[in-house]
Every structure is written in C-alpha cells, then in structure tokens.
Amino acid sequence: MKDLKRSVNFFSDKITDFEAKLCRFGEAIAAVSRLEEENVALKKEVSLLNDRVNNMERHSRQNNIEVQNFSYKSGENSVDVVYKIGFSLGVQVDPHSVDYVTRVPTTIKDKHKNIVVRFTSKYKRDDFLAAYRKKRLAMGVTHAGLVMANVAEKVFLGEHLTLANKIIFKQARTLAREKGYKYVWTQSGNVLVRRNDASRIIHVLSEADLSRL
The missing domain is CATH 3.30.250 (Rec A Protein; domain 2)
Known part of the structure; x- marks a missing residue:
C-alpha cells in the first residue's frame, strides 16, 4: 500500500507539472496569436501610411514633368533646355511659368541624369505635355523617343x-x-x-x- 501510495503521489505530481506546462504552453500560443494580430494590424497601418506618403508626393509633383534621355552638356543652362524643348514642340515658354529646373540621379548605369521641370501651375505643365503628345502622334511615334532637330535625339517627356x-x-x-x-x-x-x-x-x-x- 505504501509503494502504491508513493506511485500515486509521484504520478500526481507529474500530472500537476504537466498541467502547469500545458497552461504555460497555452499562454505562449495566445501570446503568439496576439503578436500575429498586432503584426497584421501594423502591416495595414504601414500600407496606409505608404499610400498616404505616395499621395502627398504625387500631389507635390503635379506641376512637374520629367525629361529623359536629354544629353548633358558642360555649362548647360537648365532653363534654356526647357526653352529649346518648347520651341521644338511649338510651345512658347514664358520665363515666369517655370519655377525651377534640375537634373536628378537615375538608377540606370551610364545614362544621363533626368531633368525635372516644375511649372508654376498644373495647367502650364499639362499644355506642355499635350504639345509633346500631339507631336508624337503627328510623327507616328508610339514607344520610341521623340527626335528633336538641333536639340536632342529620342527624348521622352512624361509626368514626374x-x-x-x-x-x-x-x-x-x-x-x-x-x-x-x-x-x-x-x-x-x-x-x-x-x-x-x-x-x-x-x-x-x-x-x-x-x-x-
């Protein structure tokens, strides 16, 4: 009877220990589940923040155009570049309609830096792009760049x-x-x-x- 009692007490302790471990295991699972829910919520929040930042950046660029494949010349006048492109497109560019012009880095190796032009209004930007698209259509250019005589070859203009x-x-x-x-x-x-x-x-x-x- 004594041996049986010791055995029962031994297994009882083991069961109690197992129950405690099982309880801790359940708590760990619950904690992981909470972390997963928090992770999903954080991902959604980050996604919303990214969308908000992207929309703010998009809004800040609404007056801009980006010029690609325009070769750089030492000592170039950035604003003069806009005048030349405008002349080629048949658009007279008012000096007061251009806010600023700058070259920006590109990730493509051995390629000239793109030119970003900021107009003083979205309407002036849209008129400039419309003239570019009209000329491309008139010349039958679809995917290739637009050749501008005495200005540049295969120039691409688009929204920034x-x-x-x-x-x-x-x-x-x-x-x-x-x-x-x-x-x-x-x-x-x-x-x-x-x-x-x-x-x-x-x-x-x-x-x-x-x-x-």
Whole structure:
C-alpha cells in the first residue's frame, strides 16, 4: 500500500507539472496569436501610411514633368533646355511659368541624369505635355523617343511620377503587352490601363490591381 501510495503521489505530481506546462504552453500560443494580430494590424497601418506618403508626393509633383534621355552638356543652362524643348514642340515658354529646373540621379548605369521641370501651375505643365503628345502622334511615334532637330535625339517627356508609381507604371506596361492591352498611360500621377477604345478605363493603384488585369 505504501509503494502504491508513493506511485500515486509521484504520478500526481507529474500530472500537476504537466498541467502547469500545458497552461504555460497555452499562454505562449495566445501570446503568439496576439503578436500575429498586432503584426497584421501594423502591416495595414504601414500600407496606409505608404499610400498616404505616395499621395502627398504625387500631389507635390503635379506641376512637374520629367525629361529623359536629354544629353548633358558642360555649362548647360537648365532653363534654356526647357526653352529649346518648347520651341521644338511649338510651345512658347514664358520665363515666369517655370519655377525651377534640375537634373536628378537615375538608377540606370551610364545614362544621363533626368531633368525635372516644375511649372508654376498644373495647367502650364499639362499644355506642355499635350504639345509633346500631339507631336508624337503627328510623327507616328508610339514607344520610341521623340527626335528633336538641333536639340536632342529620342527624348521622352512624361509626368514626374513617384517612385512607387514608376514601378507600377513599368509593371503595367510590361503586363499590358503580355495581356493585349492597347493603352497604358498616366494622368495626374496615376496609372491608367485600357484594353481597347470600347473598354472601360482601369485605375491601377497597386500590384494587387495588376494581378486582376
């Protein structure tokens, strides 16, 4: 009876110990679950903050255009570059309509720095871009750069997109070619896609939107 009593007490202690460990294990699982929920909430918050920052950057660039593939010349006058491009496009640029002009770094090796032009109003920026698109259409230029006699060769003009929207725009163009979409363009810093003239316009805000094309 004594041996049996010792055995019962021994296993009782083991069970009690196991229950305590099981309780701690349950608490650990609950803590991990809370951390996972917090992590999901933080990811959503970061995503919202990123969207907010991207929208603020997009708004701050609404008066800008970005000029690509314009070769740099020592001692160049940045504002004079805008005048030359405007003359080639048939647009007379009022000196008071240009806020500032600057070269910005590019991630592409051995490529000239892009030129960012900030106009004093979005309407003047839009008129400049409209003249560029009109000339491209008149010359039958679609994807290649626009040749500007005595100015530059294969120059690209476009909206000054945020880094996030540049990535989305590039991905959208690649996907559009694969999926047979006819149009991919930007408007007010946003990326828009359209399969053909009769289809609806799709507003691409994120990579998730691209997956639904």
